[in-house]
Amino acid sequence: MRAKLTSARFRHINETLYTTPSNSSLELFATQPEMYTEYHLGFRQQVSVWPSNPVDTFIHTLRDRSKIKFQKGYSRALNSTAVQPLPRDRDTGICTVADLGCGDAKIAATFNHGKGLKEKIKVLSFDLQASTPDVTIADVANLPLPKESVDVVIFCLALMGTNFLQFVDEAHRILKWRGELWVAEIKSRFNRKASAADGNSNAVGRKKGTEDAEDGDEPEMEGGEKRGVPKVYMNFVDALKKRGFTLKGAVDGQNKMFVRMEFVKQPPEAGGKEDEEMEGRAAMGRRMPKKPKFIEEDLKEDMIMKPCVYKL
Template sequence: MFAVPGWSLSPALLKKQADAEVTGDGASKKRKRKQVDSAEVSTRDIGDLYKQHVEKSVPKKEKAIEHSPKGNDESHTGKESKKVDGETARKVKKAADELPPVPPPAAAKLTPMQTAMRQKLIGARFRHLNQTLYTSPSAEASTLFDQNPAFFDEYHAGFRSQVESWPENPVDSFVREIQERAKVKVPYVKDKKNGGKKAVADPDTGLLPLPMTNGQCKVADLGCGDAALASKVSKLRLNVQVLSYDLAKPNKFVTKADIANLPLEDDSVNVTIFCLALMGTNWIDFIEEAWRVLHWKGELWIAEIKSRFGRVQNRRVEHSIGFKQKKRPSKQDLQRQKAQIDQIEEQELIHKVDEVPMNSEGTDVSAFVEVLRKRGFALQDETSVDLSNKMFVKMKFVKALPPLKGKMFKQDEPQRGGPMKKKNFIEKEKEEVDEPSVLKPCLYKIR
């Protein structure tokens, strides 16, 4: 200390500054600011942060989810759940991380530019999720939705916004058919070939009655989404029961299940429906499972995008007389032709999201029909393939054949029509076709 004339302070009055109180474990009791680890912030909570810091609103606390007892769980997977292996977990994490960021909640007033940018971000996330579902097996998609439940609602919200721009929703056409055929009185005639009686089409409307068991038609909507079919049919008061299955349970109509492994008994339903639902790389497993749960002579209804099927090739017939070999195209001609084909296919594959009109001429479903024939399905009649819609193909099959391959094929079961003939070299070549590639996935151009 130093002395100042007229000012003095006794050293006895000075007190030593007290140190911070330390607890027994050595930790200080000083109040510290709550620190937020930036690594914990992800695309999933951007919406909450936007509300909290920009809109100055307090986010609501989520209620704790009560898990139902094991015996009372309404969700089914057909088999006991298996542990996710490391490879599947890695693929699921990669798919979730590659998603574009979650768009912030819409404010009360947005400029036209802000609205357009927000819609583009929503569309980008929908396209990415859609492509992931098309290029992954159903088991990986199930794990993705289990670990990220919001993805299922987000995908179907984007899907519903796209449906609004379609000239017709295939679900509505299926609802109309169920309503019309459920009212058809069942006329029977003698079946001279197999004996007994069989149902025939109504002479006035030309419609066949719905297949029924004990006076009721049981329909399985596989890959139902938000169960629009079950919701609409339930309001019609028909003797029709719709069972809806998908990878998540958004409402009371849906049972959670992988449609490659349904919680249904063999020969238990009358109609199975795939409405834009053959999305996984294992879509053939879905077809085989539909054959398993259908009654004999049960019906399979399918609606799919035309661009997923092949195109009719214009083949030139080469006759032995007067045949003259054409000049081979140059490398530049081949590259130009390939670029034109790629452009056409790209426009067809993205029309579902970007509302690009598609040229529906030349859609070839023969390879797809052949895959289903080998799984025990035959086309119902000559009008079973409907190509009238410019966006979709609708087909009807009947479970009327024994499977020739797949999980339902039985080696020891006698085949109808006598012993099988020895396959020639042409049939052997046909078997080498990569069957899953018969349906093309929807792939989108990175923007």
């Protein structure tokens, strides 16, 4: 009975976080901090039945890439399948990671103390409340970090507010040029044609061994399969491209419950070499090349990913 009550309380708070803007959630936990404790108690209960935890995958990725030393002439091609070194500060050799919506701050606990210090990975953790001393309380849409100050940003099941695109904009602000954005999200959140008939959009509570038939199907590809982007994720990838991020490699959808994507911060396109070339073509009367197709301005958060809303 206690477990059922904890689960019910978690679902209620979880739905609130998904259906309100992040500044309102920050205020909610500031006035009722016990709700944050209840939420993470329920979240840990959910994690215990997952076949795998994407946080552990990010930790392994950081650890594996930290072992690779950068060499002159090393390929940074976005479509490269080789394991690449982490982006690091040229002077200190430290890779600064911002774990946004960090929860229990497991990544910081792994690298900020003891033996983890040898890997030269510094983790800055932010969330709506501080579960450990490693965590700074903040609205992820408005972080107390300088511009271009971190090398990697991680969103691990953390794009929860109705304003999560502002989180992406903030990630772009704090990342250095060619810094990386790592995202892990629940597959069932991404909009499908039959989304209205999906019912309960939450998939985090499935027990080990259960599968989602829809997730198990071969994904439909959008236009060019060269990008390795199933159609269901195209709105999300295009939204990030519009905000200055280019997908690195292919979408990793091998896990039944979660999808992972890695992006690289690119320089702003406006006023760049491409614009100058297009202006030159226009002046000479040449045919203008087609501009990349981005999502329309009115494509909002709820049209890119669904919130976790539970059936009564």
